[in-house]
Amino acid sequence: QVQLVESGGGLVQAGGSLRLSCAASGVMFGSNAVAWHRQAPGKQRELVAVIAGGGTTNYADSVKGRFTISRDNAKNTVYLQMNSLKPEDTAVYFCQTTILSRTVWGQGTQVTVSS
8 A cells, every 4th residue: 555654744933944744655756756736724725836756846936935845766655845935835735646647645744934
């Protein structure tokens, strides 16, 4: 069974940093694209960043220059380094991938940025 487990969320002051991790079990997802999404209270889930199997990355305009997505295939883990955090970054962050046409989501990790 494929599972994604996020960690690294927490409470941080504006301007601070956090690094989220997304660890996969049940599959080696080194050749798969992995995405980070977030959902703030009362808002739709939005795509934050994507890393392709080959390492190409894309970011939402709202996080460009502040967030960096990366992967360590040996550890079967994808990371989201978040710098210069803003209160509007407050949300539950989810990682997601697609394995054999099946979309897999993690359970999410809460990020709260205080002003």
